[in-house]
Amino acid sequence: xxxxxxxxxxxxxxxxxxxxxxxxxxxxxxFSLNDVLGKxxxxxxxxxxxxxxxxxxxLVVLSPLAWRSLRAARFRVERPGLQAARVLLGxxxxxxxxxxxxxxxxADAMTYWMAAPIMVTALAALFLGERVGLRQWGLVxxxxxxxxxxxxxxxxxxxxxxxxxxxxxxxxxxxxxxSRQLRRTPDVVLACFQMLGGLAVGLVxxxIGGWRAPxxxxxxxxxxxxxxxxxxxxxxxxxxxxxxxxxxxxxQYSFLLWAALFGWLVWGDVPGxxxxxxxxxxxxxxxxxxxxxxxx
Numbered sequence: 001x002x003x004x005x006x007x008x009x010x011x012x013x014x015x016x017x018x019x020x021x022x023x024x025x026x027x028x029x030x031f032s033l034n035d036v037l038g039k040x041x042x043x044x045x046x047x048x049x050x051x052x053x054x055x056x057x058x059l060v061v062l063s064p065l066a067w068r069s070l071r072a073a074r075f076r077v078e079r080p081g082l083q084a085a086r087v088l089l090g091x092x093x094x095x096x097x098x099x100x101x102x103x104x105x106x107a108d109a110m111t112y113w114m115a116a117p118i119m120v121t122a123l124a125a126l127f128l129g130e131r132v133g134l135r136q137w138g139l140v141x142x143x144x145x146x147x148x149x150x151x152x153x154x155x156x157x158x159x160x161x162x163x164x165x166x167x168x169x170x171x172x173x174x175x176x177x178x179s180r181q182l183r184r185t186p187d188v189v190l191a192c193f194q195m196l197g198g199l200a201v202g203l204v205x206x207x208i209g210g211w212r213a214p215x216x217x218x219x220x221x222x223x224x225x226x227x228x229x230x231x232x233x234x235x236x237x238x239x240x241x242x243x244x245x246x247x248x249x250x251x252q253y254s255f256l257l258w259a260a261l262f263g264w265l266v267w268g269d270v271p272g273x274x275x276x277x278x279x280x281x282x283x284x285x286x287x288x289x290x291x292x293x294x295x296x
Contacts, residue, residue, distance in 0.1 A: 019242050020239040020247060020248045021239070021247065021248055023235045023236075023238050023248075024235070027236045030228050030229070031228075032259060033228055033262075035097075036266060037225050038054075039098075041222060042101065044212070045212055047099050048204070048206040049202070051198050051201060054225035055226060056226065057225065058191075058226030062191055065188040065192075066186075066188050066192035069189050073186075078185045079182060082178055086194075088197060089174050091198045096171060097109065097165075097168050103158070104161040107259040107269065108162070108271070111278060111279045112169045114286065115144075115169050117173075117286050118139070120180075121136060136293075139292070140289070143289075146282035151166065152274055152278075253287070
């Protein structure tokens with residue numbers, strides 16, 4: 001997955017709002033297709049192999065753009081230590097995602113990942129000293145209640161995939177926080193660093209899961225992982241340039257709709273009532289938190 005924290009956008013022409021919304025919806029669809037491909041492929045190939053080929057495909061597209069940005073900045077990298085931490089967080093989060101979706105329904109996994117913005121609010125208040133009011137803390141608790149409800153839905157089956165997904169969501173929230181501290185680094189450079197980290201971690205994991213020679217079709221699908229996610233990343237970036245974050249970001253929650261639809265069409269997975277209730281609480285709390293942050 002290539003996902004970055006949306007930055008606030010101060011103004012945009014209203015006529016660009018509809019285009020921005022459509023681009024955001026298209027980007028979310030691309031990310032969702034990427035997640036479906038990932039879940040499909042980890043049923044056959046090791047997580048390390050999936051990460052290596054996904055990262056290589058993405059780097060083919062991103063490297064020339066990142067090189068140009070770095071040359072323009074005279075190869076000055078903002079806060080190298082934080083960049084390295086962000087890369088490790090992103091790679092570990094991706095590994096958790098691909099492992100968890102290989103062992104649980106896609107909609108279940110995405111429900112936990114949608115809790116990341118709520119975790120970001122809590123972590124920013126606890127560790128970065130950001131001011132969070134009582135109402136926002138109440139929404140954070142509401143979101144965590146949604147996580148607890150969703151987690152309770154997984155008690156009937158193996159609990160480890162749910163815990164790995166929850167760990168992945170926490171890693172993703174830390175990844176978002178670190179991204180937020182690197183606002184001066186070009187978006188394409190951040191994405192390129194992220195893919196380099198994914199490549200490194202994937203190579204390490206190959207020692208555990210091994211390598212299986214893919215046929216032509218599977219190789220094409222493995223390479224499409226990185227290409228589709230890169231196009232989605234570019235769509236999000238462009239959407240945020242055409243319309244304010246307050247207009248387009250809420251449409252990212254359509255992830256859950258696509259996850260439920262594709263999970264049903266491809267694997268016959270139907271979310272249970274407890275998971276749906278947890279998802280409603282998480283999405284509701286996330287949207288209200290985002291609205292409060294935009295007003296503040």
